[in-house]
Amino acid sequence: MASSSCFLLFTAILALVSWQAVASDPSPLQDFCVADNSSRVLVNGFVCKDPEVVTADDFFLAAKLDMPRDTKMSKAGSNVTLINVMKLPGLNTLGISLARIDYAPLGENPPHTHPRATEILTVLEGTLYVGFVTSNTDNKLFSKVLNKGDVFVFPQGLIHFQFNPNPYEPAVAIAALSSQNPGAITIANAVFGSKPMISDDVLAKAFQVEKKTVDWLQAQFWADNHN
Numbered sequence: 001m002a003s004s005s006c007f008l009l010f011t012a013i014l015a016l017v018s019w020q021a022v023a024s025d026p027s028p029l030q031d032f033c034v035a036d037n038s039s040r041v042l043v044n045g046f047v048c049k050d051p052e053v054v055t056a057d058d059f060f061l062a063a064k065l066d067m068p069r070d071t072k073m074s075k076a077g078s079n080v081t082l083i084n085v086m087k088l089p090g091l092n093t094l095g096i097s098l099a100r101i102d103y104a105p106l107g108e109n110p111p112h113t114h115p116r117a118t119e120i121l122t123v124l125e126g127t128l129y130v131g132f133v134t135s136n137t138d139n140k141l142f143s144k145v146l147n148k149g150d151v152f153v154f155p156q157g158l159i160h161f162q163f164n165p166n167p168y169e170p171a172v173a174i175a176a177l178s179s180q181n182p183g184a185i186t187i188a189n190a191v192f193g194s195k196p197m198i199s200d201d202v203l204a205k206a207f208q209v210e211k212k213t214v215d216w217l218q219a220q221f222w223a224d225n226h227n
Helices: 002-021 187-192 200-207 211-218
Strands: 078-083 097-103 108-113 119-125 128-133 141-146 151-154 159-163 171-177
Touching: 078 108, 097 108, 097 159, 108 187, 128 151, 141 151, 187 211, 200 211
Parallel strands: none
Antiparallel strands: 078 097, 097 171, 108 159, 119 151, 119 171, 128 141, 128 159
8 A cells, every 4th residue: 555655756747757757848859850840730849840841941040130120119118039939940849049138218118928938138239238037936037237248047937027228228138048939928908908807996906096097007008019
């Protein structure tokens, strides 16, 4: 009976460890698996293109990441240019993507999360005030002012932000993310700009404000700063 209990405990622990091991992008089982965007087969990720027809262009994108992006179209004053598997098929199964982020003076990449990726950010130009908040119940803020050449890490799934405190000069950063498709949930957009809208009764209770305040927030235009 004791040996049976030990076996069940061992099996449960093994299952838990195995689940953690596959909780992010799966490891590749071959040299590459270029995404076949023409396939109608639905899988977790993308079906592999026939290796015999793969070319160097499947791993290449003339992204022009050296060129400044327009930050005037975003109310947040930022522009995120994400290079993920949808834009670069060769990223499929490799567990990585890249983004250039442009910040207007006093612009920000507002509080958001990446449900499937850790992010490491490098400042190329300017200064950024950045930070992330830990999960309940501590909700501790870890923040730092970054200058050109500095690096900061945002753990997977945690709410984080970047803000350009300079009222006169723009800033630029490059971020690497540990998923071919990291996803992004901008907190304000998700809460106040969902379709259909979350009940103002729910949000008024959650934020401890009057319903008219929630109604005003939901009436705003919650634009996306991702391209």
